[in-house]
Amino acid sequence: MAAPLEVILSSDSSSQLWNLTVFDLHSGSSLLSYRGGNSSARTLTLLRGQYLLSAQLGKNFINVWEIQRKDQLQQKIVCPGVVTCLNASPDGLFLAAAVAEAVYVWEVSTGKLLSVLSRHYQDVTCLKFTDDSSHFVSAGKDNLALVWNLSSVIQVDLNHTPEPRHVLSRHSLPITDLHCGMMGVQARVMTASLDQTVKVWELSSGELLLSILFDVEIMSVTSDPCEYFLFCGGSDGNIFQVSLCSQGLSRDRPFQSDAEQNQNQIFRGHTNMVSCVSVSMDGTLLLSGSHDETVRVWDIQSRQTIRCLTHKAGPVTNAVVTAAPANMFLPDSRPAVPLPRFSRHLSSSEGDGSEAGEVCVRLGLNTQQEEESYLRTSQRLSSLMNAVTDKSVFGDGENTKMRVAELEDEVHTLKKINKDLYEFSSQLLTKPT
DSSP, X not given: OOOOSEEEEEEESOOSSOSEEEEETTTOOEEEEEOSSOBOTTOOEEETTTEXXXXXXXXXXXXXXXXXXXXXXXXXXXXXXXXXXXXXXXXSSEEEEEETTXXXXXXXXXXXXXXXXXXXXXXXXXXXXXXXSSEEEEEETXXXXXXEEHHHHHSSOTTSXXXXXXXXXXXXXXXXXXXEOSSGGGOEEEEEETTSEEEEEETTTOOEEEEEEOSSOEEEEEEOTTOSEEEEEETTSOEEEEESSOOOOOSEEEOOTTSGGGGGGEEOOOSSOEEEEEEOTTSOEEEEEETTSEEEEEETTTTEEEEXXXXXXXXXXXXXXXXXXXXXXXXXXXXXXXXXXXXXXOOOOSSSOOOTTOXXXXXXXXXXXXXXXXXXXXXXXXXXXXXXXXXXXXXXXXHHHHHHHHHHHHHHHHHHHHHHHHHHHHHHHHSOO
């Protein structure tokens, strides 16, 4: 059987037989299982496509598996306290974990702790990076979501406290989940809260774009890749589908479950709180995990359950659809770069020779130069296109003048040679025998 393009990664709070399970998204068959410990909610992350990481439930360490070696833990990353949420940057260079109200940021290539952010007032509940790894968002029980510029966080002087780029403060109760859309710094951020609202923000400006009020607490949120719809998991087991393309001009929008127009926008099937939701890459399938100990795959168009995966061990803590890493099903392969030992302290006196307070960020082995931003790339391509157009229409300026001068010199030289040949021939022909 060919390796699947997309797989389901899921875990539950009991994990009696294994910690993480890999299912085929389309057939529902169990493909792999990773043993050792159990995983707390919102801590399952894929690093570089070579490692799986998740925080141990109620413990102060992170479990690490090589993606191919499902039979044993590769190592454990010891943290200063119990990890409440965890996320790796999509480029694989940085790892962020929350311990109580603080966010710890490590450089993956060296294991060095670059920054500790203590801007939240209560426990952090969720962390997400943007798809270009330039920013990340942290949200917590203090009702706040903070947008952090990664470059300012990791390059700052240790004597100076980093400040978030934006403080999103419109929620009135703890934030339970967040989702970052596509397009890097131009992305939209969705936050769900116990105040029964889901809010949509513009990451670049921090402006509130939309607030949707439900009649139940919202525990999880995501969107399809094109951001046509929001999918909001409720505390009552229902999943609510909200269109982001409606013509309403109001920024505040109610969603009443018993309203006739909303009856066809609800996924019904779970019998307990929906703890996590995820959408397939083509936007046709919805995955949900619940405290009723099941993971369900839904057809979004019909809102019908395609299959139900039963855990039978405890509430589902993580369930996500992800692209299958190329070497997940190659047991003989190994990660290109081993993980270093991760530091628990900000001090630089661990033998690297750097001065106190100095941060040296090294790029990953596959990164040869700084990645261009979307704006810089578009400007460079525009300049290149204009240069090609100018050259084809108007010529190449100074280079054209130089070439013309060279050709004129060559013509002059050829004329002189032709004249010399003519004189030589004439003398040869008129010479008396």
